Amino acid sequence: MNERIEPAALAPNRPVASGDHGTFSLPADHPQVRWGRVGVLLMNLGTPEGTSYWPMRRYLKEFLSDRRVIEVPRLIWWPLLNLIILSKRPGPKGRDYASVWNNELDEGPLKTITRGQSEKLQAAMGDSVVVDWAMRYGKPEVAGRLQALLDQGCDRILLVPLYPQYAAATSATACDQAFRALMDMRWQPTVRVSPPYHDDPVYIEAMAQSIREGLAKLDFEPEVILTSFHGVPRSYLLKGDPYHCQCHKTGRLIREALGFSPERMRVTFQSRFGNEEWLKPYTDETVQTLAKSGVKRMAIVAPGFTADCLETLEELDGENRHYFEENGGEQFAYIPCLNDSDLGMRVIENVVRRELQGWV
Numbered sequence: 001m002n003e004r005i006e007p008a009a010l011a012p013n014r015p016v017a018s019g020d021h022g023t024f025s026l027p028a029d030h031p032q033v034r035w036g037r038v039g040v041l042l043m044n045l046g047t048p049e050g051t052s053y054w055p056m057r058r059y060l061k062e063f064l065s066d067r068r069v070i071e072v073p074r075l076i077w078w079p080l081l082n083l084i085i086l087s088k089r090p091g092p093k094g095r096d097y098a099s100v101w102n103n104e105l106d107e108g109p110l111k112t113i114t115r116g117q118s119e120k121l122q123a124a125m126g127d128s129v130v131v132d133w134a135m136r137y138g139k140p141e142v143a144g145r146l147q148a149l150l151d152q153g154c155d156r157i158l159l160v161p162l163y164p165q166y167a168a169a170t171s172a173t174a175c176d177q178a179f180r181a182l183m184d185m186r187w188q189p190t191v192r193v194s195p196p197y198h199d200d201p202v203y204i205e206a207m208a209q210s211i212r213e214g215l216a217k218l219d220f221e222p223e224v225i226l227t228s229f230h231g232v233p234r235s236y237l238l239k240g241d242p243y244h245c246q247c248h249k250t251g252r253l254i255r256e257a258l259g260f261s262p263e264r265m266r267v268t269f270q271s272r273f274g275n276e277e278w279l280k281p282y283t284d285e286t287v288q289t290l291a292k293s294g295v296k297r298m299a300i301v302a303p304g305f306t307a308d309c310l311e312t313l314e315e316l317d318g319e320n321r322h323y324f325e326e327n328g329g330e331q332f333a334y335i336p337c338l339n340d341s342d343l344g345m346r347v348i349e350n351v352v353r354r355e356l357q358g359w360v
Helices: 053-064 072-089 092-099 110-130 143-152 168-183 202-217 233-238 243-258 282-290 312-328 341-356
Strands: 004-006 031-034 037-047 129-137 156-160 190-195 223-228 266-271 295-302 329-336
Touching: 004 312, 031 092, 031 202, 037 143, 037 168, 053 072, 053 129, 072 092, 072 168, 072 190, 092 282, 092 312, 110 129, 110 168, 129 143, 129 168, 143 156, 143 168, 156 168, 156 341, 168 312, 202 233, 202 329, 202 341, 223 243, 223 282, 233 243, 266 312, 282 295, 282 312, 295 312, 312 329
Parallel strands: 037 129, 037 156, 156 190, 223 266, 223 295, 295 329
Antiparallel strands: 004 031
16 A cells, blocks of 8 residues: 555654754644545546436536537527427437436446446556546546545546547546546646557457457357447547547457458447537448348447447447348347456556556
């Protein structure tokens, strides 16, 4: 354990360090300060606290009010969000969440899996670091978990956005939230941010192995495999966001590791919202087009998600399965995310140990 606690470790009138003169004593009312430990904060997107109208509305309001996520001018977006979207969308989205909800723990699957990742990382790292987790939207909040790490003596903290590919609407906004918390702290910890790992060999091999294992469990051989990434508006790419390029590099490296042709394994983008053009090709349109063209067997994997959530379980394994089958497809499979599996934890631990060099 690398924690130091002061002034309990400094007895009154103890001689000072060699080279100084005299002795010192601390005031009796000096506050106890914990310091000297290293913390790791895993940060994921977030999940509502419930599937009914008001929890869904609170979650959607926080998410869709983020200027990193929605870059539409406020004069246009505010009335659209508050008068239309937040009146109509919580009900349908709540039903979608209910279809994948962890009823035993009464929480979304993203929260269950991220907690598991944190607990397994803590077990792997031992006493050398303190591991915690937080959500950008919803609970547990980033500010509260940063404070919890400080309270445990962590004066050096590694922030780990759980996104292999960088995007302003994911990695950057998670860090924004942490930096806002730092602005209110008198004694700020020293902070590092783990970089995106879209082309990290450990991540690529873990994804390739996960796909191999997933395909081996099927009773059919897919003609086409889609690597589906969460989409963003195309305008974000044109403004300089590297997300599109990093997704394509990830898709190419996974495909090459598996030895598949570009025709058999393709990159698509899902979850578009609104009328603006998003990154193409769209996953749902690709699924329908392939089914109509005669493809009968298909699989989808989501390399951009570190944990299964609404967008993978309900959208990919639900909606897109339906699109495929209603347009002539016969056999469909969704291959799960790495989650807190041994392969998934190998990736996260590799990133954390690399970025903690010099601290532990």
